[in-house]
Amino acid sequence: MKKIQRKTLIIDIINHNQVFSQEQLASLLLSEGVEVTQTTLSRDLAELNILKGSSGYVIQEQVAITGSKNLNDIEKVISQYVVYISPAASLVVLKTNPGHAQLVGFELDSVKVNEIVGNVSGDDTIFIATPSIQDALALSELFKQWIH
């Protein structure tokens, strides 16, 4: 089990359950066949920017600026999770299956490309802001090559 798959599962579980502790989350993961310690979950949740309140863990709508990874690093995530790509003015809109958008959004956050100014990701949709309509078209084409 890869870390990224575990993270995806965490997002999915938290989107569909009231989770009040990391031990509980560990149990839920275990019932999906994933075994991890509370320690690792503490770190996963921090990396995923998942918040905790009185009604359990919540995943925030994420607004992000670009980070520092290489574009190649994001190719596998896009090819694995993105099911639809479309430019929309200076935006690129990506669609995923429910619960996967956050993960793609987070990975995008760590990519540093001039064409990506930032992104907002919900449950199954990611908006990527680019500097121009041309950039949005170019980025859109690039992504489309990856999922073909």
Added chain:
Amino acid sequence: MKKIQRKTLIIDIINHNQVFSQEQLASLLLSEGVEVTQTTLSRDLAELNILKGSSGYVIQEQVAITGSKNLNDIEKVISQYVVYISPAASLVVLKTNPGHAQLVGFELDSVKVNEIVGNVSGDDTIFIATPSIQDALALSELFKQWIH
């Protein structure tokens, strides 16, 4: 020091500082002349629906449906914190000083009036949804009487 004033201060502090623990929050409150225990802060934060993540406590944009208090209970909060009131179609828009909107929003949550369907509150603005334009106007007028 009343509880509601402390809560207001908590919102203000969290909006302007990176707060990583309730002890730290207690210190910040102390420097404002407010002395409380971690116990009380744990409860305050829960009541305010303040979340904690890896970068400290955060206050969420709040979406709420109506609760169960009486309208009279909200009068003092509105009269104390709201500085501007205006209907806008079927909405009533309230403005407060920075950091106070959440508090008013939370108090509104606990009011049960047919004219109030729900509210969304940010940092200094509250949108109150009402069933109709007429309701928005009526509610707006009522609130205006309170702040006069």
Added chain:
DNA sequence: AATATAATTGCATAATTATGCATTATTGTT
């Protein structure tokens, strides 16, 4: 392939937060 570098994870435990119970303060009623 061998070595170096970085990433991931767990253990033990420190740090932080939540809660049962008792106490005090506040609000409402007769």
Added chain:
DNA sequence: AACAATAATGCATAATTATGCAATTATATT
């Protein structure tokens, strides 16, 4: 005012989360 009922608070401590360190695994470089 006296009494009752409700809310607010703190203490002690249980429950939960974060982290230093060491070990392991994965990735990159020569």
